[in-house]
Amino acid sequence: MNTNLEQADTKKTHWFAGFLQRLGQLAGVTIILGILGFPILHRYFIGTVSPWLGYLAIVLGFGLGVAVFAWCGGLRRVIDGLAGMDRRKYVFCLLILSFVLHFGVLRIIDTLPGTESPDVYGSWVFFGADKSAMYPPGDHFVGMTVKFLLGDSSLATILYVSLMITLACWLVYRLGSMAFGESAGRLAGLLLCILPSWLLYGNLEYDLLLGTLLLLLTYMFFARPPGTHRWCYLALYGLVLGFSCLVKPICQLFPIVAFVIYLATRLPVIQAIKKTAVIVVFMLAAIAPWTIRNYRALGKFVFISTNFGTVLLIANNPDADGREMMMKPKPGEKDEVEVNKRQIREAIEWIRSNPAPFLKLVAFRVSWTWGTDSSFVSNNLHDKVSDNVMNAARGIVQIFYIAMALVWVLGLLLYRREVFGSVIGLTCLAPIVYVWGLHLVCQAHGQHHLPVLPFMIILVGGILVRRAGYSTQPLPPERETS
Numbered sequence: 166m167n168t169n170l171e172q173a174d175t176k177k178t179h180w181f182a183g184f185l186q187r188l189g190q191l192a193g194v195t196i197i198l199g200i201l202g203f204p205i206l207h208r209y210f211i212g213t214v215s216p217w218l219g220y221l222a223i224v225l226g227f228g229l230g231v232a233v234f235a236w237c238g239g240l241r242r243v244i245d246g247l248a249g250m251d252r253r254k255y256v257f258c259l260l261i262l263s264f265v266l267h268f269g270v271l272r273i274i275d276t277l278p279g280t281e282s283p284d285v286y287g288s289w290v291f292f293g294a295d296k297s298a299m300y301p302p303g304d305h306f307v308g309m310t311v312k313f314l315l316g317d318s319s320l321a322t323i324l325y326v327s328l329m330i331t332l333a334c335w336l337v338y339r340l341g342s343m344a345f346g347e348s349a350g351r352l353a354g355l356l357l358c359i360l361p362s363w364l365l366y367g368n369l370e371y372d373l374l375l376g377t378l379l380l381l382l383t384y385m386f387f388a389r390p391p392g393t394h395r396w397c398y399l400a401l402y403g404l405v406l407g408f409s410c411l412v413k414p415i416c417q418l419f420p421i422v423a424f425v426i427y428l429a430t431r432l433p434v435i436q437a438i439k440k441t442a443v444i445v446v447f448m449l450a451a452i453a454p455w456t457i458r459n460y461r462a463l464g465k466f467v468f469i470s471t472n473f474g475t476v477l478l479i480a481n482n483p484d485a486d487g488r489e490m491m492m493k494p495k496p497g498e499k500d501e502v503e504v505n506k507r508q509i510r511e512a513i514e515w516i517r518s519n520p521a522p523f524l525k526l527v528a529f530r531v532s533w534t535w536g537t538d539s540s541f542v543s544n545n546l547h548d549k550v551s552d553n554v555m556n557a558a559r560g561i562v563q564i565f566y567i568a569m570a571l572v573w574v575l576g577l578l579l580y581r582r583e584v585f586g587s588v589i590g591l592t593c594l595a596p597i598v599y600v601w602g603l604h605l606v607c608q609a610h611g612q613h614h615l616p617v618l619p620f621m622i623i624l625v626g627g628i629l630v631r632r633a634g635y636s637t638q639p640l641p642p643e644r645e646t647s
Contacts, residue, residue, distance in 0.1 A: 181425065182591055186581050189594045192601040193574035196535040199528075200567060203536025206529065210486055222560050226567025233629070234572050240633040247351040255351055256335065263334040263358045268327040270364055275319045277549040297501060298459045298467045299475075303412030304371035329377050334358045336380040337619050343387055344589035345627035348635060353626030356569075357619055361562040362538040365545060366615070371412050372541075376616035378409045379416075379596055383620075386423065387589055391430045391440075399443040406444065407451020413616075414469045415603060420445045422595055429588050465502045474508030476608040480530060481512040487529030487609050533609035535601070538566035538618075540611030573621050576628030584627050593620040 204219025233240070247255065315321035337357045342350025357363065366373065385402050394402075409416040420441050427437035452469060459467035479485065479492050494504045516523050539562040546555055576584055585591050597617045604613060 182429065182585070185591055185594060185598065186577075186585050188598050188602075190574075190577045190581065192598050193570075193577045195531050196570060196601070197574055199532035199535045200537075200570065202528070202532045206532050206536065210488070218556070222563040223567055225560075226564040227571055229564060230568035230571030230575075233568060234575055234632060237633050240629055241635075244348050244352060244630060244633055244635065247355070248348045250351075252347070256338070259334055259338060259351075259354050259358060260331055263331040264327050266358065267330050267364060268323060271323040271326060272320075274365070274545060274549065275323060296462050298463060298469070298471045299501065300472065301411045301414055301470045302455055303408055303410075304374060306411070307374060326373060329373055330357075330363055333363075333373075333377045333380055333619055336377070336384050337623055340380065340384055340387070340589065340593065341623045341626045344587055344593065344623060345584075345630060346636060349623075349626040349630040352629060353623045356622045356626065360569075360618065360622065361558075361565050362542055362615065363618070365542045365558065365562065370612075372612050372615040375409070375413045376619055378405070378412060379616060380619055382406060382409060382416075382419065383589075383592060386426065387592075391427055392432050392436075394440055396443050399440055400447045403444040403447025404451045407448040410448065410452055410469060411455060414473075415599070417448075417469075418599070420448065422592070426588055426592060429591075463500075463502055467502060471501045471505040474505035474512070477512040477606070478508040479608040480526065480606065481515050481523060483515070485526055487526050487533050489608055489610055527605050530604050530607075530609035531601075533611065534604045534613050535570075537611050538562050538614075541615075569618075569621065569625055572625050572628060576624065576631070580628060580631050583631055584624065590624065590627065593623045596620050 200223060204214055204216045204223070207214045207219070208216050250258070311321055311325045315324060334354050334357050338350045338354030340350070341353035344350075363373065382402070382405060385405065389398065406416060406419055409419075423444055424437055424441040427440060428434070432440075456466070456468055459465075459469075475492050479490050480487060484490070492508070498504050498507075537559075539559040542558060542562050543555065546558055550558070585594065597620055600614060600617050
């Protein structure tokens with residue numbers, strides 16, 4: 166069978182695939198509305214961004230998106246230029262360009278004088294780090310490993326981030342090629358390489374790590390035909406997935422996605438269940454040491470973390486505006502597990518009792534999550550550059566992001582069946598829809614969309630290749646060179 170999706174024809178699509186496509190369209194439209202409303206929302210609650218300045222970036226971004234989408238001749242020249250390169254030469258140039266570009270930009274930012282960022286973990290762990298499960302340990306473990314191997318310096322962090330993003334660029338190229346053909350993959354890899362928000366975001370935080378891990382998991386799943394997955398390969402996949410859960414618990418639902426993909430590639434139900442079960446067992450094996458640690462530290466079963474109640478109540482309470490806010494325990498509360506349960510109960514009760522305010526906060530959360538791509542970029546440049554330079558950086562980031570989002574939404578609306586004519590295309594849509602849906606209910610932050618931008622870029626690569634009049638069917642395995 167075909168390695169690259171065992172092509173599923175969405176013209177005869179299963180109802181679930183059609184539902185996911187429609188949900189993606191809904192997500193895209195609301196994201197565009199969130200972008201449009203963000204300057205006013207930011208001005209109203211924070212008061213530091215002029216609406217006209219925000220809408221200038223929106224107009225330029227939309228204009229760039231429309232120009233790219235309509236400029237078929239120019240697209241063909243770009244695509245032909247990329248396609249004309251030898252494959253090994255392209256990969257070499259992509260990896261070198263990505264590493265040098267990111268390392269150089271982050272190193273320049275690092276050398277600028279400014280204040281250091283506060284310890285975000287210290288401000289949120291209420292009962293002592295050694296007796297807390299407020300945060301999953303994966304991101305912290307990677308950070309400590311980087312410091313152990315490379316040293317506790319900003320240079321080590323920059324090196325780590327540059328290498329990780331370089332890997333992500335290669336994964337985007339490979340996934341794009343498997344989904345939509347070599348030309349789309351090459352375009353997607355280049356787009357992630359120059360994506361301004363990932364270029365300027367050098368923090369040792371989970372966003373970039375999670376985004377790269379999600380790409381790796383998707384690539385691992387399709388690098389071999391799903392029907393040929395053996396238990397040893399599934400075991401490795403489950404271990405990587407388990408570690409991804411320890412970076413961000415939202416990955417716990419990925420076995421369901423794997424099961425659906427197995428069915429979509431026409432695997433018998435019994436085989437799909439067996440393969441998914443192997444993934445789940447080894448995912449749990451990777452998580453189990455942390456769960457045992459939590460039981461010993463807290464005296465209660467905590468699978469990964471205790472912060473779900475916090476992020477749910479932060480987003481749904483009488484004082485909420487959809488953003489992050491401090492939610493400390495009540496006086497006398499000393500049991501982190503019970504605090505989490507109480508917060509979940511209070512949030513659900515508030516939602517039930519206040520449907521209209523809840524829907525208003527849903528709209529706010531879409532805007533806070535997707536309205537800007539420059540929130541953490543601003544943090545990285547804070548106190549290091551002048552206001553004019555800061556605004557210019559924000560504008561560049563935002564214009565590129567808006568153009569990309571618009572092309573993505575237009576492609577969803579115009580080429581739904583064609584672009585999503587393969588399982589990988591639908592799989593790339595799934596994490597975007599998942600993160601969008603999750604933050605309709607939970608606490609919103611501009612950084613939370615960063616991990617799924619590479620998947621949006623993969624889809625944009627396929628959309629632009631289709632727009633330029635080229636086929637989005639990948640080459641069969643025997644015609645791909647190593």
